[in-house]
Amino acid sequence: MQELSDRDLDAAIMAAHRRDEPAALARLYGKAAAEREAAGDVDAACFYYTQAYVFALSAGLNVAADFNERLAFHGRDEIQSDLRSLQEHFPPDASPIDEPGI
Amino acid sequence: MTIHTELGSVLRSVAEARGLPNAHYTDPAVFAEERQSVLFANWAGVGFAKDVPETGDAKPVNFLGMPLLLVRDEDGGVNVYQNTCRHRGMILVEEPQKIRGAIRCPYHSWCYTLKGALRTTPHVGGPGRSIHEDIKRDELGLIRIRSYVWQDVVFVNIDGKAPAFEVANQHLLERWKEFDQPLYHGGAGASFTLSLDTNWKLAVENYCESYHLPWVHPGLNSYSRLEDHYNIEERGLYSGQGSLVYRQLKDDAGTVFPDFGALSDKWDTGSEYIAVYPNVLLGVHRDHTFAILLEPVDQTHTIEHVEIYYARPADDLPKGLSDRNTAQWKEVFEEDIFVVEGMQKGRSGIFFDGGKFSPAMDGPTHNFHHWVASQIEAGRSC
Ligand code: FES
Ligand SMILES: [Fe+2]
Numbered sequence A: 001m002q003e004l005s006d007r008d009l010d011a012a013i014m015a016a017h018r019r020d021e022p023a024a025l026a027r028l029y030g031k032a033a034a035e036r037e038a039a040g041d042v043d044a045a046c047f048y049y050t051q052a053y054v055f056a057l058s059a060g061l062n063v064a065a066d067f068n069e070r071l072a073f074h075g076r077d078e079i080q081s082d083l084r085s086l087q088e089h090f091p092p093d094a095s096p097i098d099e100p101g102i
Numbered sequence B: 001m002t003i004h005t006e007l008g009s010v011l012r013s014v015a016e017a018r019g020l021p022n023a024h025y026t027d028p029a030v031f032a033e034e035r036q037s038v039l040f041a042n043w044a045g046v047g048f049a050k051d052v053p054e055t056g057d058a059k060p061v062n063f064l065g066m067p068l069l070l071v072r073d074e075d076g077g078v079n080v081y082q083n084t085c086r087h088r089g090m091i092l093v094e095e096p097q098k099i100r101g102a103i104r105c106p107y108h109s110w111c112y113t114l115k116g117a118l119r120t121t122p123h124v125g126g127p128g129r130s131i132h133e134d135i136k137r138d139e140l141g142l143i144r145i146r147s148y149v150w151q152d153v154v155f156v157n158i159d160g161k162a163p164a165f166e167v168a169n170q171h172l173l174e175r176w177k178e179f180d181q182p183l184y185h186g187g188a189g190a191s192f193t194l195s196l197d198t199n200w201k202l203a204v205e206n207y208c209e210s211y212h213l214p215w216v217h218p219g220l221n222s223y224s225r226l227e228d229h230y231n232i233e234e235r236g237l238y239s240g241q242g243s244l245v246y247r248q249l250k251d252d253a254g255t256v257f258p259d260f261g262a263l264s265d266k267w268d269t270g271s272e273y274i275a276v277y278p279n280v281l282l283g284v285h286r287d288h289t290f291a292i293l294l295e296p297v298d299q300t301h302t303i304e305h306v307e308i309y310y311a312r313p314a315d316d317l318p319k320g321l322s323d324r325n326t327a328q329w330k331e332v333f334e335e336d337i338f339v340v341e342g343m344q345k346g347r348s349g350i351f352f353d354g355g356k357f358s359p360a361m362d363g364p365t366h367n368f369h370h371w372v373a374s375q376i377e378a379g380r381s382c
Helices: A002-019 A022-038 A042-059 A063-073 A083-089 B028-040 B170-175 B200-208 B218-223 B321-335 B337-346 B363-380
Strands: B044-048 B057-063 B066-072 B078-082 B118-120 B146-150 B153-157 B191-196 B229-234 B238-243 B271-276 B280-284 B288-298 B301-310
Touching: A002 A022, A022 A042, A022 A063, A042 A063, A042 B118, A063 A083, B028 B288, B028 B363, B044 B057, B044 B066, B044 B288, B078 B146, B078 B153, B153 B280, B191 B321, B191 B337, B200 B238, B200 B271, B200 B280, B200 B288, B200 B301, B200 B337, B200 B363, B229 B363, B238 B363, B288 B321, B301 B321, B321 B337
Parallel strands: none
Antiparallel strands: B044 B153, B057 B066, B066 B078, B146 B153, B191 B301, B229 B238, B238 B271, B271 B280, B280 B288, B288 B301
16 A cells, blocks of 8 residues: 555656646655655655755745755754745745645 | 957047947957957946846846846845856756746756855755755855846946946936936837847947937937037046937827926926947936847847836826837837948948047047947956
């Protein structure tokens, strides 16, 4: 079951890359990161959090601050204190971000 | 190879001077010298603030081969950066776009803020590690190009060594301080470009003087006679012409454009047309201004970017009138094409000696030659 879910997530990430949807990529990588973190695999989690963080930044999403916090907590990036207000300046990406089945 | 043209004769008084030698219009080596000494060493126009109206708007500009990026930040400021990633030199932004949260390099995704700071360097210390002791972010922000917005024109000093914009242009800023007020671009219809087979300087030289009006712009001259014009020349600074008989455009009902606020009487029927050296040509009137940015493509090609501005937003202007105003100016500027292209052709004549200025009529043009020659001499002496 876990195996299948990972494959679905990978496929969804690939699809979001093909459609060039940073907001969807932020959400999907964020999900992958949280799963690896919960499983205790910090290196894999931080790889995914890094991807999630960059796409959240690109899309101007406040959730970038959450990803940045996880990375800083694990000593993988510097904390950026101004990220909470990102969406005030940048209207969120209008593209659809929901992936069926995930 | 650097060709050292002889400029002493250009630096004499208008009565005795010759114009710049042919090589300044035809030779790629001299064009390269002018790129550095004239265009990069001074405050050159590279774009318009109205092209990046909102936070996150980014517009790439290629100025004489130099990739620049215009970015509107969250405080409303216009920033100009070298459009090159600090990592391995990837071009950062290739099409005008809205940046949402970060200027992200498309290669390895180094991310910069709108103010140019390096925000993150993903996986730079290995997978999942975005920090490394040798990657010092505060030393790796985008290279900022000195810039200043005036009359909506984005001016840059690429070599970073010119006096501050307000100092370099103090005299002109003072002269036109009454026009230091909000300008509203006239919208899509108030914008056009002309592509010219000429050296950029010939467009400046023609713009400066009113001597050609009766011959090249007979229509303009029927209501704006030669004797109603005066020369504007400030040695080492700027030059142009003024008119005493500006008449406002009216629609069929007699409606005119709204005036700029609190102008002195001089502007009731006055207008001025000034070349802001090196490459920006401005015109001011009681009810509109325009800016022409000369984009030097190479020694024999120039693109003129023309933008027209009003005292009120485009939607508040009398219907159809701004289109007529655009058409009127376009006609005038198109009438100048054959002379600026013709002077370019004439400079293939190997016996042309730079020409002879009319002390009465060509002062503003000579003033520009004198300034260009001074910049080149300054460049050669350092
Ligand atoms: S060249 Fe820009 S991130 Fe590598
Ligand atoms: Fe003209």
